[in-house]
Amino acid sequence: MSDETGSLTTRMMHEDLIRPVVFTGRRFYLAVALLGLIVLWGLAAWGYQVRTGMGVAGINSPVFWGVYIATYIFFIGISNAGTLISAMLRLSHAGWRHPVTRCAEAITVFALMVGGMFPLIHLGRVWKFYWLIPYPNERGLWPNFHSPLVWDFMAINTYLLGSFVYLYLPMLPDLALIRDRVNGWRRRFYGLLALGWSGTPVEWHRLEKAISILAVVIIPVAISMHSVVAWDFSVALKPMWHSTIFAPYFVVGALFSGIAILIVAMVILRRVFHLEAYLEPIHFNNLGLLLLMFCCLWLYFTFAEYLVTWYGHLPDEMAPFRFRVEGSLAPFFWGMVLMNFVIPVPILAVRKTRTVTGCLVASLSILIGMWLERYLIVVGTLSRPRLEFAWGHYAPTWVEMSILAGTIAYFILLYVLFSKLFPIISIWEFKQGRRLRERRPTRDVPVMADEPFPGVMLDD
Amino acid sequence: MTERVLGVFETPADARRAVRELVNAGIPRQNIIICSTEPMLDPEFLPVEDRKTRMSLWAIVGAILGCAIGYSLPVTAARLMGLASGGQPIVSLWAFAIVIFELTALGAIGGTVITFFREAGLPERPRAIPSAEMARTFVDAGLIVGVSGDRMETIEIADRLLREAGAREIEHQR
Amino acid sequence: MAKWGMVIDLDRCTGCEACVIACHAENNLPIVGEEESAKGRQHNWIRVERYWEGEYPHIRARFIPVLCQQCDHAPCEPVCPVYATYHNPEGLNAQVYNRCIGTRFCANNCPYTVRVFNWFDHHWEKPLDEQLNPDVSIRTRGMMEKCTFCIQRIHRARHQAEDEGRDIRDGDVQPACVQSCPTEAMVFGDLDDPDSRVSQRARSRRAFRLLEELGTEPSVIYLKGDEWVEP
Structure with a gap:
């Protein structure tokens, strides 16, 4: 609807948000080529590993899992945040959510796709991966549903499917909008994806209904998924894995790193697509405060986990404890504390430094810190099994690092392609949010909750 | 022979008035077409009976x-x-x-x-409502109100009512 | 149905590692070499752990041969997503090589760290391939393996007993490690048979099981009694 009173006219907004779809700059091709090369390099390293054997990675006995599983938890963690944050913001009618939801949901889908590759990358006989899938087969064999890895399979797929739908359905109106504004093959492409959306009141009503049901369903699924990843470890009889708080600890860590990556993505999108008018300092301020809260929660959980281990002083538990805190993993441990708490907290706590750049610095620090945490959990425990004779060490090889680089590049590549092909800010939700904000007398104050009846527009 | 007349509107207030006028003129609800680029769920646009969902x-x-x-x-x-x-x-x-x-x-x-x-009612192929030319105005303006009918006089009345309510662009479809 | 078990008398163990060599020969274990061993990839189904007691010069080495404990409540089993490891009716912790997809979860969850992963394919140079045991399959890369209590010998003894129309007698089955132990520190047999040598020894007051507090119910029983007196 046209309203010339706002700072942005609808037409300007459409042009801003659809421009990346139509206009392709040289930087885009450069980025895709660079990322593509790294992905190819990672792919080659993986091919080498499949042909030669897992021995080309640094894993050994007793450290049977290494960088692959650490990165798996890390990616599943960042995937957790997107849809969960978006669903929670939608359910609580947070007024500032509108420009945030789509970029968050896209992170979820792509992080899950990439994270889900790691169990396969780490499989000794990856060509038999389909034996994990429960389907009737002529061998008459079924997977073992007692195994947390089968839970993983079910949880990841449920969450991936749910997140995909949760990303795609709210995108239908925007796809239709692009279809109506572009020509040629693009028109056919977006027309196909828009599934014939025309924007009748019934369609809108059902869409909002579907979004609200999905938001309710997806929150427990997101929590369950990262809990299942935690149970991969805590059901094992391993010192410092066999812990009851692991599931909530992992979920908190997941949200923590997920908000961080969301902020990083938003800062980059804002710069690259010139979205300063859409992703405003207020969004970074609010997400920064959320991040600050999770810094504290993370410290609380970590302290709770380490305190009881230290106090109980069981020899089996103390071995990995010492290895992490004082042993050769100590730089990782204290680095994690530094990156996850010491650096971000002052930046985020002081209003003056809680700027866009401040949030970016804190988020990058947290992303590194959370990866270190995952690495510590995997390697810190596995290097110190119960029988002292079997103790070992682990250092990743070039194969593991190449595959790690390749998968990170793949994640970024998917995100770049997505933000190129589709509006990364939900156009209709942004318009809706702006309309609601305009009705309020105090526009500049952060609006935490909006309309009493979601979707019901009362604008005169 | 079904014919359609569609009008593009810029403000929800105008569109609502148009819908009210059409209903007052005796045009049955199921013949009134509404499209919007944002959720528009006021009672004029979405009557109570259409809100029932399973x-x-x-x-x-x-x-x-x-x-x-x-x-x-x-x-x-x-x-x-x-x-x-x-x-x-x-x-x-x-x-x-x-x-x-x-x-x-x-x-x-x-x-x-x-x-x-x-x-x-999705997926729907081909997309039925505005023509490609009209859709271009529609996406920036935001609303379409229209009427489909098989009687010429109904369409003419609707055309007049839509213009009176402030339609920016009118399109007839066969 | 037998319940196979083993007794290892630590007071008799000299740490000679004959059991390790015998196991290699019997079960077609590859020799991975110095470099891989340094990375922690020794390919042994049984290892002799050596711990030092006391301070030099009043020092003594303690040996404990550790192999798969064939736990009744094996932590490695339920975590396998494809039932590649499961509990067979004779109480053995069986490993189905062909079914294994190599998640290595079982190896992580084994409190004794006795599972061995095939990091690479293995080759035996001629004529060493001639000494491979035809009763034991060669494992390829990406598979988990471990001590089987020489299940091929159990099968052979059973088939022989069936041919002769009798039950398996105590002493019919001897895993390679037990057979090769020069001090007869290891005894193998049916724990359900109260008269078997293994049962008699298992009732010893010196008996204990490794990491018994975890409730894994191992089938390997260790004997250790003599307190070390400085010579």
């Missing part, structure tokens, strides 16, 4: 179905394999609870999505 119901049905599959799949698979592992019972509901939960959620998601597509 989506929650089907979400629950899907959840129950998913729960049943989530229970029977691991139990049947474990029984068919019949292998003991780690001293756990062959059917261990503690371990299977997670599978049951995931499939319950999957069922609810499936029920919701299928019902959404059925009730919203």
